[in-house]
Amino acid sequence: MSTVLSTDLIIPAVVAFITGFAVYKKVDVFASFLKGAKEGLGSAVSVFPALCFLMTAIGMLRQSGFIEMLTGFVSPFAEKIGFPPEVLPLAVLRPFSGSGALGYYEELCENLAAGSFPEKVASVLMGGSETTFYTVAVYYGAIGIKNGRNTVPAALTADFAAAILSVFFVNLLQR
Amino acid sequence: MGKFFFWSVLVSVFFGILSGKIAEVSAAALEESFHAAELSFKLLGSLCFWSGILETAKQSGIVEKLCKILKPFLTLVFPGLKKEEKALGAISMNVAANLLGLGNAATPLGISAMKELHKISGFSSAATAEMVCFVVINTASLQLLPTTIATMRLENGAEKPLDILPAVWLVSACSLVLGIMAAKIGFPKGEKE
Numbered sequence: 001m002s003t004v005l006s007t008d009l010i011i012p013a014v015v016a017f018i019t020g021f022a023v024y025k026k027v028d029v030f031a032s033f034l035k036g037a038k039e040g041l042g043s044a045v046s047v048f049p050a051l052c053f054l055m056t057a058i059g060m061l062r063q064s065g066f067i068e069m070l071t072g073f074v075s076p077f078a079e080k081i082g083f084p085p086e087v088l089p090l091a092v093l094r095p096f097s098g099s100g101a102l103g104y105y106e107e108l109c110e111n112l113a114a115g116s117f118p119e120k121v122a123s124v125l126m127g128g129s130e131t132t133f134y135t136v137a138v139y140y141g142a143i144g145i146k147n148g149r150n151t152v153p154a155a156l157t158a159d160f161a162a163a164i165l166s167v168f169f170v171n172l173l174q175r
Numbered sequence: 176m177g178k179f180f181f182w183s184v185l186v187s188v189f190f191g192i193l194s195g196k197i198a199e200v201s202a203a204a205l206e207e208s209f210h211a212a213e214l215s216f217k218l219l220g221s222l223c224f225w226s227g228i229l230e231t232a233k234q235s236g237i238v239e240k241l242c243k244i245l246k247p248f249l250t251l252v253f254p255g256l257k258k259e260e261k262a263l264g265a266i267s268m269n270v271a272a273n274l275l276g277l278g279n280a281a282t283p284l285g286i287s288a289m290k291e292l293h294k295i296s297g298f299s300s301a302a303t304a305e306m307v308c309f310v311v312i313n314t315a316s317l318q319l320l321p322t323t324i325a326t327m328r329l330e331n332g333a334e335k336p337l338d339i340l341p342a343v344w345l346v347s348a349c350s351l352v353l354g355i356m357a358a359k360i361g362f363p364k365g366e367k368e
Binding site: 055124139165 | 208
């Protein structure tokens with residue numbers, strides 16, 4: 001199972017390689033680190049207001065039952081393409097909340113047999129997508145972009161495609 | 176973004192009353208800002224750490240080397256950045272961190288890249304075509320080994336937790352391409368801020 005634990009090795013290896021190479025190139029590692037870290041500090045401060053804004057909006061939406069309504073709304077369509085109904089809330093929640101989606105996935109894992117079709121679709125969906133709204137808020141918040149143009153529609157297109165394609169490819173490759 | 180907030184609050188209140196969950200909605204309105212603060216604190220640590228590592232990698236010339244390897248691919252997606260070495264360098268580091276599955280590092284490196292793109296745009300308050308494309312790439316998953324999911328599947332008793340890899344790669348690749356296409360085709364042309 002060494003591949004599963006590979007991140008445990010990757011991070012220290014990357015950090016060791018970068019600092020080791022810098023020392024070899026006679027870079028003042030402490031000075032360069034501090035210079036970069038100081039810039040990071042500024043970014044974190046400018047990200048916070050955007051996160052505060054977005055997380056409140058999404059937190060309220062999640063608690064209001066809106067996500068369930070949205071799930072119900074898309075379920076007839078999902079049924080037609082053979083999307084497993086128990087995985088559907090995960091697909092709807094995924095772009096909105098990373099921790100929410102992971103929690104739901106954990107619950108699904110406990111209730112579904114490992115290697116079953118819905119479990120595989122859920123896993124592929126989790127592995128092949130990201131928390132869209134969080135990424136948009138952090139990236140634009142850090143530099144104070146107010147008009148994101150077509151970012152959200154384009155990103156949601158990718159999320160929508162990922163949901164449909166995860167059923168398609170699990171069907172194609174795993175059955 | 177202001178409209179987004181307005182509509183989500185309105186929808187929340189509406190559905191909250193309809194489903195009798197208005198108390199939960201109210202709690203969320205009060206508590207989510209704490210969660211945002213928690214998350215920002217976590218981000219503060221990783222931002223400082225990885226920005227420090229990035230600066231070190233820049234000064235030693237690693238970024239430049241990585242950039243050379245990824246440049247042919249990146250200029251396909253970002254033709255406007257051919258001569259912008261700094262932005263391409265930061266984007267290369269972000270893409271590399273994404274591929275390795277270092278989500279913690281990818282975000283800070285992505286923010287550095289956004290800062291470079293912001294400079295190129297002359298500190299515009301509206302997103303440029305490059306920014307839209309770059310953010311969309313980061314909202315899709317580039318991770319080669321979904322380790323979190325694989326670990327959870329293993330704990331759940333999956334015999335081969337990594338047997339979903341081909342499907343994950345195909346889903347990621349196809350949705351990435353579609354996302355980039357949507358970013359490029361849908362970008363409002365000739366529009367002023």
